[in-house]
Amino acid sequence: xxxxxxxxxxxxxxxxxxxxxxxxxxxxxxxxxxxxxxxxxxxxxxxxxxxxxxxxxxxxxxxxxxxxxxxxxxxxxxxxxxxxxxxxxxxxxxxxxxxxxxxxxxxxxxxxxxxxxxxxxxxxxxxxxxxxxxxxxxxxxxxxxxxxxxxxxxxxxxxxxxxxxxxxxxxxxxxxxxxxxxxxxxxxxxxxxxxxxxxxxxxxxxxxxxxxxxxxxxxxxxxxxxxxxxxxxxxxxxxxxxxxxxxxxxxxxxxxxxxxxxxxxxxxxxxxxxxxxxxxxxxxxxxxxxxxxxxxxxxxxxxxxxxxxxxxxxxxxxxxxxxxxxxxxxxxxxxxxxxxxxxxxxxxxxxxxxxxxxxxxx
Amino acid sequence: xxxxxxxxxxxxxxxxxxxxxxxxxxxxxxxxxxxxxxxxxxxxxxxxxxxxxxxxxxxxxxxxxxxxxxxxxxxxxxxxxxxxxxxxxxxxxxxxxxxxxxxxxxxxxxxxxxxxxxxxxxxxxxxxxxxxxxxxxxxxxxxxxxxxxxxxxxxxxxxxxxxxxxxxxxxxxxxxxxxxxxxxxxxxxxxxxxxxxxxxxxxxxxxxxxxxxxxxxxxxxxxxxxxxxxxxxxxxxxxxxxxxxxxxxxxxxxxxxxxxxxxxxxxxxxxxxxxxxx
Numbered sequence: 001x002x003x004x005x006x007x008x009x010x011x012x013x014x015x016x017x018x019x020x021x022x023x024x025x026x027x028x029x030x031x032x033x034x035x036x037x038x039x040x041x042x043x044x045x046x047x048x049x050x051x052x053x054x055x056x057x058x059x060x061x062x063x064x065x066x067x068x069x070x071x072x073x074x075x076x077x078x079x080x081x082x083x084x085x086x087x088x089x090x091x092x093x094x095x096x097x098x099x100x101x102x103x104x105x106x107x108x109x110x111x112x113x114x115x116x117x118x119x120x121x122x123x124x125x126x127x128x129x130x131x132x133x134x135x136x137x138x139x140x141x142x143x144x145x146x147x148x149x150x151x152x153x154x155x156x157x158x159x160x161x162x163x164x165x166x167x168x169x170x171x172x173x174x175x176x177x178x179x180x181x182x183x184x185x186x187x188x189x190x191x192x193x194x195x196x197x198x199x200x201x202x203x204x205x206x207x208x209x210x211x212x213x214x215x216x217x218x219x220x221x222x223x224x225x226x227x228x229x230x231x232x233x234x235x236x237x238x239x240x241x242x243x244x245x246x247x248x249x250x251x252x253x254x255x256x257x258x259x260x261x262x263x264x265x266x267x268x269x270x271x272x273x274x275x276x277x278x279x280x281x282x283x284x285x286x287x288x289x290x291x292x293x294x295x296x297x298x299x300x301x302x303x304x305x306x307x308x309x310x311x312x313x314x315x316x317x318x319x320x321x322x323x324x325x326x327x328x329x330x331x332x333x334x335x336x337x338x339x340x341x342x343x344x345x346x347x348x349x350x351x352x353x354x355x356x357x358x359x360x361x362x
Numbered sequence: 363x364x365x366x367x368x369x370x371x372x373x374x375x376x377x378x379x380x381x382x383x384x385x386x387x388x389x390x391x392x393x394x395x396x397x398x399x400x401x402x403x404x405x406x407x408x409x410x411x412x413x414x415x416x417x418x419x420x421x422x423x424x425x426x427x428x429x430x431x432x433x434x435x436x437x438x439x440x441x442x443x444x445x446x447x448x449x450x451x452x453x454x455x456x457x458x459x460x461x462x463x464x465x466x467x468x469x470x471x472x473x474x475x476x477x478x479x480x481x482x483x484x485x486x487x488x489x490x491x492x493x494x495x496x497x498x499x500x501x502x503x504x505x506x507x508x509x510x511x512x513x514x515x516x517x518x519x520x521x522x523x524x525x526x527x528x529x530x531x532x533x534x535x536x537x538x539x540x541x542x543x544x545x546x547x548x549x550x551x552x553x554x555x556x557x558x559x560x561x562x563x564x565x566x567x568x569x570x571x572x573x574x575x576x577x578x579x580x581x582x583x584x585x586x587x588x589x590x591x592x593x594x595x596x597x598x599x600x601x602x603x604x605x606x607x608x609x610x611x612x613x614x615x616x617x618x619x620x621x622x623x624x625x626x627x628x629x630x631x632x633x634x635x636x637x638x639x640x
Contacts, residue, residue: 075543087536089554090638091554091636100553103553104543148543
């Protein structure tokens with residue numbers, strides 16, 4: 001197994017009377033890029049600080065590469081950390097910031113310049129050795145913080161929303177570089193963010209968290225296509241939630257009725273305890289709503305809609321419909337033949353049945 | 363309804379400030395005038411005295427060396443206290459009151475307190491004699507040591523506050539970053555906290571040095587009879603000898619010396635303290 005694996009078992013954390021983390025179980029594979037994704041207050045930063053050792057869990061255990069981390073201070077853990085505000089040493093220049101960890105470890109002076117310039121090169125800051133921290137731009141500071149941690153070649157790099165202060169363009173650029181650096185070094189990256197787009201772009205595995213619990217663990221694709229809960233469905237990407245009913249169930253599939261339309265879905269698309277007659281919520285991504293070319297009366301799986309608003313998003317067209325199910329958002333290629341819609345026009349819509357997720361109500 | 367004052371009415375508010383400024387500038391002008399205009403007209407006689415008389419050299423030398431010792435002692439004693447206040451945020455306000463207590467006690471009571479502790483029959487000497495450490499009382503008071511102790515006691519809170527205010531500006535994440543890079547608590551203090559708090563230490567040294575350069579009452583009460591500081595000499599010229607010209611000359615020289623001290627301090631700070639970007 002590659003180094004940098006993390007095993008989190010039954011970890012809980014209380015701050016006084018407030019429970020911040022609840023029974024978190026998580027296995028992080030060595031060398032992977034893992035994102036802890038969730039709204040603020042979901043416990044993602046607390047989990048990161050538990051892995052770093054700045055906090056000790058109230059319950060449960062954390063192991064890194066099989067070694068129990070209980071009572072091990074951060075400086076003895078095989079981790080590096082990039083802080084939200086970067087926490088660069090303001091009294092040291094770029095070189096001395098990056099050399100800090102090597103010096104603290106008593107590395108002979110002759111063996112410091114080599115790694116420092118190698119990692120400054122890796123983050124694209126060769127030639128910036130003698131710059132003062134105050135002379136750097138936001139993106140450059142970001143790179144120094146990264147090099148300062150990576151120069152010690154930790155098994156795991158923990159990143160606490162490091163890009164949140166940057167403007168969008170720089171952010172996109174650094175995301176791409178971060179990913180490529182992670183691939184080159186094969187270091188485990190655990191990245192905290194509340195930005196689902198960022199998580200989707202960067203991660204091998206996304207851990208969606210809410211209310212101190214892990215809601216779902218999966219690849220970005222799995223989480224997008226098969227959200228494990230209405231929360232995950234809403235948090236990751238746009239979604240339409242339609243009230244419906246489970247009509248009947250057989251061994252492999254379920255028949256769902258949504259506002260008069262009937263659909264047959266595989267049982268794997270039904271989350272929760274499915275039973276005939278139960279009400280449910282059907283989650284439908286905007287891009288899985290299709291406009292039918294003909295505008296005849298609604299058949300079994302199509303339904304009538306009226307266009308309320310049109311928004312052009314680059315090559316895409318975002319359409320708000322008024323339907324029997326309530327308002328629906330659709331997303332389609334603007335140059336698709338069926339996309340020639342105008343406001344107030346009526347249309348026939350259908351769902352791409354394989355892209356729906358059904359949350360059965362208990 | 364009038365919601366804002368007119369410029370004319372605001373102008374009156376400047377009057378007290380101008381009055382204070384006029385008094386201040388007036389006394390400085392008077393100081394210069396008095397220093398050069400003696401009872402016998404324009405003269406440099408008191409400047410010549412200071413340059414020529416060895417006993418006066420000694421007074422200035424003592425003033426500077428006592429002030430340097432007081433400033434350094436305050437800085438060294440204040441640092442751990444400031445560090446503790448910084449580290450114990452829940453106790454900070456209470457401890458700050460304890461640190462400032464010397465300022466709440468009148469000068470006479472404070473000085474009498476030192477007499478009780480340091481005097482020939484004071485607590486410390488009696489205790490040392492009782493345990494057999496000494497035969498005859500140590501001269502802890504009515505000499506330069508007494509002045510240093512008294513001045514350090516009253517000036518150290520300035521150094522505590524100056525150091526604490528800089529410590530409080532240090533981002534706690536810097537310490538965590540240092541720790542995540544493998545540094546122990548002591549290494550973090552030496553490599554991060556100390557260099558970033560040095561500007562506060564130097565500010566404290568500046569304040570305590572300047573204040574003790576001008577000290578009058580403490581040297582009179584706790585110092586030796588014949589071991590004057592510049593402040594006590596000036597006091598004596600004004601109050602007993604009514605020699606304003608001599609007093610002004612001394613005051614100017616003291617001012618010059620204090621300014622020189624600050625220049626040296628700034629040079630030291632520039633050489634020792636790494637520039638930190640905020």
